[in-house]
Amino acid sequence: MKIKVVVTLKNGVLDPQGKAIQQTLNGMGYSNIQGVRQGKYFDLEIAENDEAKAKVAAEEMCKKLLANLVIEDFKIL
Amino acid sequence: MKSSVIIFPGSNCDRDMDVALKKFGFKNTMVWHNDDKLPKSDLIVLPGGFSYGDYLRCGSIAGKSKIIKSVIDFAQGGGLVLGICNGFQILTETGLLPGVLLQNKNIEFICRNVFIKISDKNNKYFNKINKEILELHIAHNEGNYFCSNDELKEIENNNQIAAYYCDEKGNCDNDSNPNGALKNIAGVLNKEKNVLGMMPHPERMIDKYLSGEDGSIFFKNLLNNLKI
Numbered sequence: 001m002k003i004k005v006v007v008t009l010k011n012g013v014l015d016p017q018g019k020a021i022q023q024t025l026n027g028m029g030y031s032n033i034q035g036v037r038q039g040k041y042f043d044l045e046i047a048e049n050d051e052a053k054a055k056v057a058a059e060e061m062c063k064k065l066l067a068n069l070v071i072e073d074f075k076i077l
Numbered sequence: 078m079k080s081s082v083i084i085f086p087g088s089n090c091d092r093d094m095d096v097a098l099k100k101f102g103f104k105n106t107m108v109w110h111n112d113d114k115l116p117k118s119d120l121i122v123l124p125g126g127f128s129y130g131d132y133l134r135c136g137s138i139a140g141k142s143k144i145i146k147s148v149i150d151f152a153q154g155g156g157l158v159l160g161i162c163n164g165f166q167i168l169t170e171t172g173l174l175p176g177v178l179l180q181n182k183n184i185e186f187i188c189r190n191v192f193i194k195i196s197d198k199n200n201k202y203f204n205k206i207n208k209e210i211l212e213l214h215i216a217h218n219e220g221n222y223f224c225s226n227d228e229l230k231e232i233e234n235n236n237q238i239a240a241y242y243c244d245e246k247g248n249c250d251n252d253s254n255p256n257g258a259l260k261n262i263a264g265v266l267n268k269e270k271n272v273l274g275m276m277p278h279p280e281r282m283i284d285k286y287l288s289g290e291d292g293s294i295f296f297k298n299l300l301n302n303l304k305i
Contacts (some may be wrong), residue, residue, distance in 0.1 A: 004291065013223065014257065016184045018199055065141060070177045071223060 003058040004077040007067045008039035042066060047056055078102050078303050080106040080120040081110035083148065085110045085139045090125035090161065090280060097280035098122070110142045120157045120301055121148055123164030125216070125278060136166030145171060157201055157303070158272045162207045162217055165264070165274030174265055174274045175232055176224030181217070182257025188216040190289075191255055193240040193263045193277055194247050203239065206298045210247050211240075212293040213277035215255060219249060220276040222258040222265070232265060239264035239273055 009015050014060040015037050022036040044061070048054040056074050080103040084091045091107065098105040098120075104117045115121065129138035134159075139145070145167075152158045152173050159169040168174040181187060194210050195203050224232070232238055241261040244253040249261040256276075264275025282292030 014179060014221070016180055016181065016182060020184060027128070061201065065137065068137070068177055070169075070228075071179065 001046055001048060001051065001054050003044045003045060003054050005047060005058060005062060005066060005074055006039055007042070007062070007072050007074045009037060010071055010073055013071045015033040039065075078119045078300060079117060080105045080122060081108045081116055081118040081125055082106075082122045082146055083108050083110060084124070085126070085128035085142065085167075087128045087130055088124050088126035088163070090163075090278065092125060093162070093278075093280045095124050096126045097292065097296055100283060101293070101300050103130075103290055103300065105189075108144060110139065113143050113147060115144070115147045115151060116234075118151075118156070120299075121151055123148070123158070123160040124280075125162030128163055128167065130202050134170065136170040139163075139167045147172060152267070152272050155269065155271055159202070160272075160274040161278055161280065162215075162220075162276055165276055166219065168272060168274040169204060173211050173272050175228050175237070175260075176222055176265065176269055178217075178219045178276070179221040179223045179257075180219050181221050181255075186216075187219045187220070187255050188291060189214070189255070191215050191263075192243050192245055192253070193275075193279060194243040194249060195240050196238045197236045197266065198251060200239070200303045202266075202273050202295075202299055204298075204302050206294065208291065208294055210243060210245070211277075211279075211295065212282065212289055213279055213291055214281040214288070215258070217276055217279050218256065220256040222262040222276075224259065224274070225291050229259065229304075230293030235268055237266045237268060237270075238262055239266050240275060240277075246294075
């Protein structure tokens with residue numbers, strides 16, 4: 001089954017790419033954009049039919065590799 | 078003294094490190110990342126470069142490679158492990174060193190000489206070194222050292238900060254900080270002081286005609302400390 005994971009930078013961690021994207025959007029005329037944070041999205045194809053078990057496996061993968069918990073949070077969708 | 082340099086796919090400072098180590102008297106062996114055993118070594122070096130194309134996060138994939146288990150065991154047994162640039166990134170990803178290297182503050186790849194001030198000499202790398210400020214080269218996109226406030230307090234209290242970016246005279250300020258690193262941190266040690274990671278490349282400063290010799294000072298001193 002497919003498990004979707006989103007990894008984002010923790011609040012307070014500098015995100016220069018997000019900042020550059022925000023400035024570009026502002027420059028394009030989207031003056032109402034007040035902040036952009038860039039993150040990562042993963043589609044995990046897991047050979048498992050039990051959703052709960054697949055999510056437990058995905059969580060372990062996030063903690064061990066997909067996210068660096070010093071600077072990132074993850075969310076299993 | 079025996080050293081080993083680990084080669085990952087995408088490492089590109091491995092041979093420079095090999096030349097430097099041999100120049101100052103190490104008997105060096107190159108070790109492939111897919112090996113599982115380390116040769117008998119007094120020093121393991123994780124070189125600079127772009128292991129696995131910097132996929133996911135710099136150093137994250139190399140941090141799970143086959144040889145890394147042996148490197149972690151070696152470090153936990155008190156062996157000396159030195160990570161330069163990408164090697165530093167790998168060491169933070171393995172958890173052997175605290176913190177993480179973020180993208181440079183100004184989203185620029187920086188390639189130039191910098192000065193660093195040695196902060197802690199109570200370790201095999203810098204003990205008895207006869208120069209406080211070294212001119213070394215940096216070349217990185219992710220060298221912006223970051224850690225949580227609690228971790229910062231801890232590494233400050235344990236004297237784990239090995240070196241700070243500074244100017245020629247040793248002033249550490251925003252102007253002498255090339256990449257936005259927290260508190261100008263250029264290198265950190267683990268609690269036991271046997272693992273060192275730093276962004277600057279000593280192996281690029283070993284020739285008085287081509288570059289400068291502050292890297293030579295580093296390697297000569299390290300070798301002397303290992304002989305004691």
